[in-house]
Amino acid sequence: MKKTFAGLALGSLMALSGALQAADYVIDKEGQHASINFKISHLGYSFVYGRFNDFSGNFSWDADKPESSAVNVSINTDSVDSNHAERDKHLRSDDFLNVAEHPTATFESTGVEMTGDDTANVTGNLTLNGVTKPVVLDAKFIGEGDDPWGGYRAGFSGTTTLTLKDFDISRDLGPAAQDVELIITVEGVRQ
Structure with a gap:
């Protein structure tokens, strides 16, 4: 539910692919080739997994200047889906995402630092539940190339861990559930 805005890392990750010039990409969520997922401990005994079904974003990148890459992602927080209607209703409440007050979460990158090939x-600013905090996404380039429809695509994955209280989500779920892991996979279509 957080960095899940990991879609965020996408643009920056693109710099990893090795293209010869800067390009703009739109995240392909319509074809279900992108996802923002989360995982949180349930009482220290198991895990609850979920996702956000409605989000959009874009990124630009230049392999020759990866530090100038950028990514922007917007998430409809009402689209949270943990495969359990009552839990999802609770996640939308002011105990967690406070969807009535903050229907959108956003991520805007501020920098990219290559850590390997x-x-x-x-790095970027994540706004969630009305709170903006800097976050870092560990990103990995998956691949790029032509698609069967005459387009060109690039894909990335990323993870990060958010502390709920950092975003004014103060509902105490116990010591094992203070943090949420975001797992993001994105595929972008070059414009």
Whole structure:
């Protein structure tokens, strides 16, 4: 539910792919080739997994200047889906995402630092539940190339861990559930 805005890392990750010039991409969520997922401990005994079904974003990148890459992602927080209607209703309440007051979460990158040939730290500002905090996404380039429809695509994955209280989500779920892991996979279509 947080960095999940990991879609965020996408743009910055693109810098990892090795293209010859800067390009703009739109995240392909319509074809379900992108996802923002989360995982949180349930009482220390198991895990609850979920996702955000409605989000959009874009990124630009230049392999010759990866530090100038950028990514922007917007998430409809009402689209949270943990495969349990009552839990999702609770997640939308002011105990967690406070959807009535903050229907959108956003991520805007502020920097990219290459950590390997196909990995990077993507830094950016995440706004969730009305709170904006800097976050770092561990990103990895998956691949790029032509698609069967005459387009060109690039894909990345990324993870980060958010502390709920950092975003004024104060509902105490116990010591094992203070943090949420975001797992993001994105595929962008070059414009």
